[in-house]
Amino acid sequence: MKIASIQAFAMTNPLGVGPYEEENKAKARRPAWHQNDEVANPMSRYPRYKAHRSSWLGSYPAVGVIVTADDGSWGFGSSGYGAPVVSLINDHIGPLLLDENPLATEKLYDMMMRITSPYSSSGLASYAISAVDLALWDLKGRLLKMPVYELAGGPARDKQFCYATGNDTDWHMELGFGATKLACPYGTADGLAAINKNEDFVGKARQLIGRDVELMLDCWMAFDVEFAVRLAERLRPYNLKWIEDCLIPENMGAHRALRDRLPWQTLATGEHWYTPHTFFDAAKDRVADIFQPDIHWVGGFTACQRIAAIADAAGLEVILHAGMNTPFGQHFSYANTNTRWGEYFVGGAPGIPSERTHGYPGMAVPVDGYCVPSDAPGFGHGFTLDTLAALKV
Numbered sequence: 001m002k003i004a005s006i007q008a009f010a011m012t013n014p015l016g017v018g019p020y021e022e023e024n025k026a027k028a029r030r031p032a033w034h035q036n037d038e039v040a041n042p043m044s045r046y047p048r049y050k051a052h053r054s055s056w057l058g059s060y061p062a063v064g065v066i067v068t069a070d071d072g073s074w075g076f077g078s079s080g081y082g083a084p085v086v087s088l089i090n091d092h093i094g095p096l097l098l099d100e101n102p103l104a105t106e107k108l109y110d111m112m113m114r115i116t117s118p119y120s121s122s123g124l125a126s127y128a129i130s131a132v133d134l135a136l137w138d139l140k141g142r143l144l145k146m147p148v149y150e151l152a153g154g155p156a157r158d159k160q161f162c163y164a165t166g167n168d169t170d171w172h173m174e175l176g177f178g179a180t181k182l183a184c185p186y187g188t189a190d191g192l193a194a195i196n197k198n199e200d201f202v203g204k205a206r207q208l209i210g211r212d213v214e215l216m217l218d219c220w221m222a223f224d225v226e227f228a229v230r231l232a233e234r235l236r237p238y239n240l241k242w243i244e245d246c247l248i249p250e251n252m253g254a255h256r257a258l259r260d261r262l263p264w265q266t267l268a269t270g271e272h273w274y275t276p277h278t279f280f281d282a283a284k285d286r287v288a289d290i291f292q293p294d295i296h297w298v299g300g301f302t303a304c305q306r307i308a309a310i311a312d313a314a315g316l317e318v319i320l321h322a323g324m325n326t327p328f329g330q331h332f333s334y335a336n337t338n339t340r341w342g343e344y345f346v347g348g349a350p351g352i353p354s355e356r357t358h359g360y361p362g363m364a365v366p367v368d369g370y371c372v373p374s375d376a377p378g379f380g381h382g383f384t385l386d387t388l389a390a391l392k393v
């Protein structure tokens with residue numbers, strides 16, 4: 001069997017609520033937290049971009065890829081950052097993989113890493129590699145008529161424990177989650193006031209959920225080492241399971257310094273790290289306890305397998321970034337013994353049922369804090385070529 005075509009295209013993000021937008025308006029009790037709440041971020045030091053991440057993130061569409069084999073079988077993968085990533089796939093990576101065996105995911109991943117090495121396999125190239133790798137795994141599953149989690153050696157458990165992310169904590173409790181993660185509102189840019197206000201914010205959430213629900217804090221690259229240490233020490237009485245993504249991702253020296261200064265605090269990070277090499281360095285220096293690669297950004301299913309193996313050998317845990325929000329992350333988490341938890345970003349407003357907050361026709365959603373992925377062949381995303389064509393932009 002041979003790869004006959006690899007076609008990338010810009011598309012509406014399937015994580016959007018497009019199909020249910022009108023219906024959802026009536027059900028929302030209040031706007032979702034992320035519509036208005038301030039979230040600390042790496043640009044918080046620049047007042048004109050401080051209040052909302054959307055003011056500087058750019059408005060790139062999502063990226064879809066369809067890999068087609070010479071017998072007409074196809075698989076779908078996705079990633080982000082629109083035109084630049086589409087170009088990397090259609091103008092460089094894709095043509096070089098034509099006529100290769102589509103089932104040879106190890107070889108094809110290695111080829112993609114080497115093809116992109118002159119301009120770095122990190123960053124946007126890693127987004128491109130991810131989309132193609134996910135499409136290849138989907139094709140493999142659909143061709144062999146098996147869910148990807150079985151092809152990858154799973155399932156590793158009966159059902160996947162999911163934690164909720166977002167600041168609608170009351171809604172997370174109503175949905176039945178046993179663990180919830182807050183998006184930290186203030187970072188280094190707000191100084192001592194940020195430490196005081198963050199303490200009030202975390203304290204209120206702890207009071208609401210009680211002591212039998214796990215609580216975590218996502219800091220989205222908005223801290224420096226000094227601020228992270230001071231805030232973690234202030235928050236110690238609230239028993240956070242972990243604090244996350246405190247620092248600018250590339251600054252490994254800062255990650256090592258934070259580890260040295262906070263030996264007692266469980267640290268999670270990695271959603272903005274790319275390639276297994278970075279995770280190997282992080283594991284070697286033990287700069288975090290929990291690795292959080294994003295399967296759509298880090299290099300796809302194959303990269304996540306390598307990262308999970310590195311982490312397992314080092315005695316570290318993997319919890320995919322937003323892993324339970326897509327069929328791809330769900331299958332990986334469910335298959336792997338070293339991914340006991342999964343992150344579910346609660347994007348819908350309080351009152352809107354989880355199954356109405358995404359556009360993947362075949363995807364499972366967490367129920368009472370647990371999720372069992374679709375057992376349909378491939379990733380069970382539920383798209384047809386026609387429904388995918390309709391999402392192109």
Ligand SMILES: [Mg+2]
Binds near residue numbers: 244271
């Ligand atoms: Mg995060």
